[in-house]
Amino acid sequence: MTEYTVSVQAYAKAVLHCAKHPWATVHGLLLAEKKEGKIRFVDAVPLAHNWTNLTAMFDVALQQAQQYAKTKGLSVCGYYVAYEDTKATQLSASGALLAKTLVEADESTVAFVVDAKKLTPGSSAAAFVPHVYAEPQWKEQSSAFGESGKGSGTKGASFVLENNRVVAVTRKLVDERAEVWVHDFDEHLDDVSLDWLQNQALSERIRTT
Amino acid sequence: MSSSLKLLGEIRQSSERRPFEVLKLAEPLLNKGSITQAGDEVWLVYEQVFLAAVDEGQIDVAKAVLEILHNRFGEESQRVKRLYGLVSEATGHPEDAKKLYDDMLEKDATNVLANKRLITLLKSQGQYVQAIQELVSYLDTHGNDFEAWLELTHLYLDQHLYSQAAFCIEEVILQQPANHYFHLCYAEISYTMGNLDVALKEYLRVVELSTDNLRGFYGVKLTADRILDITSSRGSGKSKGPSHLKVENAPQKAMLERLSQLATERLLAIYSGSSDAMKKTLEEWLKL
Numbered sequence: 001m002t003e004y005t006v007s008v009q010a011y012a013k014a015v016l017h018c019a020k021h022p023w024a025t026v027h028g029l030l031l032a033e034k035k036e037g038k039i040r041f042v043d044a045v046p047l048a049h050n051w052t053n054l055t056a057m058f059d060v061a062l063q064q065a066q067q068y069a070k071t072k073g074l075s076v077c078g079y080y081v082a083y084e085d086t087k088a089t090q091l092s093a094s095g096a097l098l099a100k101t102l103v104e105a106d107e108s109t110v111a112f113v114v115d116a117k118k119l120t121p122g123s124s125a126a127a128f129v130p131h132v133y134a135e136p137q138w139k140e141q142s143s144a145f146g147e148s149g150k151g152s153g154t155k156g157a158s159f160v161l162e163n164n165r166v167v168a169v170t171r172k173l174v175d176e177r178a179e180v181w182v183h184d185f186d187e188h189l190d191d192v193s194l195d196w197l198q199n200q201a202l203s204e205r206i207r208t209t
Numbered sequence: 210m211s212s213s214l215k216l217l218g219e220i221r222q223s224s225e226r227r228p229f230e231v232l233k234l235a236e237p238l239l240n241k242g243s244i245t246q247a248g249d250e251v252w253l254v255y256e257q258v259f260l261a262a263v264d265e266g267q268i269d270v271a272k273a274v275l276e277i278l279h280n281r282f283g284e285e286s287q288r289v290k291r292l293y294g295l296v297s298e299a300t301g302h303p304e305d306a307k308k309l310y311d312d313m314l315e316k317d318a319t320n321v322l323a324n325k326r327l328i329t330l331l332k333s334q335g336q337y338v339q340a341i342q343e344l345v346s347y348l349d350t351h352g353n354d355f356e357a358w359l360e361l362t363h364l365y366l367d368q369h370l371y372s373q374a375a376f377c378i379e380e381v382i383l384q385q386p387a388n389h390y391f392h393l394c395y396a397e398i399s400y401t402m403g404n405l406d407v408a409l410k411e412y413l414r415v416v417e418l419s420t421d422n423l424r425g426f427y428g429v430k431l432t433a434d435r436i437l438d439i440t441s442s443r444g445s446g447k448s449k450g451p452s453h454l455k456v457e458n459a460p461q462k463a464m465l466e467r468l469s470q471l472a473t474e475r476l477l478a479i480y481s482g483s484s485d486a487m488k489k490t491l492e493e494w495l496k497l
Contacts, residue, residue: 197486
């Protein structure tokens with residue numbers, strides 16, 4: 001049973017990326033530490049909010065993210081996506097293909113679809129819906145993240161947020177419009193001074209909330 | 210003219226969607242009445258504020274502004290009328306919105322605003338096939354509306370119908386051949402479809418039309434190197450890369466190498482104004 005933990009930094013950055021472009025499909029990568037069979041997503045690298053079904057800039061960004069991850073002793077083994085269609089909780093065809101590129105490089109890759117319904121102010125649930133790869137498909141793990149405590153699924157994966165403050169901290173950051181601190185690769189392509197890999201100012205903001 | 214009004218004008222010009230900022234800029238103008246400094250443009254500002262309010266879910270503000278517009282332009286203004294549809298859409302009454310748009314189209318089948326709203330409504334309801342059908346039908350009579358062709362490109366892309374999307378963006382390019390953005394879109398679609406030769410050609414067009422376009426040069430580097438990779442290993446008998454990748458119409462090896470070289474130079478030049486971390490990232494990537 002592989003245990004996946006999502007830290008507040010990874011979760012908040014991904015959700016803030018969604019908050020910055022609420023009417024668009026957004027996607028990005030998650031970087032993880034691997035220790036003793038446990039996988040801890042420690043950061044999110046936002047990629048795009050435009051042309052998310054097109055692969056050219058994704059290929060460039062993925063290569064750069066993988067190189068960056070290596071320098072930090074991390075692995076790119078997470079993909080997150082929030083669809084323009086707020087009712088969607090399943091990986092789309094292109095999402096599945098992009099995530100497959102990742103799983104071919106790292107078999108512990110998990111894809112997370114953001115469930116918009118769980119981002120409403122009253123919700124305290126984790127908005128990530130994990131999808132685990134069971135060739136050739138991605139299987140949705142709809143009751144993950146501590147609702148039952150144990151994740152079901154073909155590969156026996158369990159998912160948990162790092163502590164019970166993650167959702168509340170994220171909510172606070174969204175309310176404070178901290179999304180202005182998120183810069184994805186799309187933005188970087190318009191302004192090379194923006195550090196889309198680290199988003200350090202945002203990391204600091206999350207750390208001190 | 211106040212700086213807020215100027216900024217609002219710039220946002221209108223660029224058609225960027227920045228509702229939070231628009232409302233922040235407009236609020237004091239509305240409260241103090243200084244919005245009238247905009248002169249004749251004040252109605253454009255009101256419409257802009259309405260759209261931002263609807264985007265931010267500030268329905269009371271939207272309705273208040275809508276009343277001002279209604280009082281000025283009356284019942285018969287189609288431009289104001291469709292804003293009522295937007296309120297219905299934003300408050301979770303799509304069926305009321307649909308009825309309004311259908312009524313508007315019954316009175317005038319060529320009403321562009323109602324047509325476009327209806328298509329967007331269908332899309333937001335997840336009725337993608339119908340949205341596409343309506344838009345295709347609209348384009349039958351409005352074939353010169355390149356923005357509509359662009360919207361259709363996006364609808365097809367959302368449905369992963371890449372060759373249909375390619376056809377549409379080609380139409381856009383026919384009408385707007387000097388706009389690098391559309392060539393960029395075409396390049397990206399071609400790359401995604403595996404048509405690397407077309408992608409390279411289009412990325413080159415992008416950098417021709419737009420100096421030091423970063424996406425353009427990343428695209429040139431990416432495609433030139435991939436084509437070199439594929440053709441060299443195909444030439445040596447080892448098959449490399451999926452067979453659907455098309456490279457037949459690509460330039461010769463020597464030219465590809467020069468293009469790759471040029472892209473490298475320009476990428477380094479573009480990043481020279483960036484941070485050390487980002488420069489390092491590029492340099493590492495170029496070594497791949």
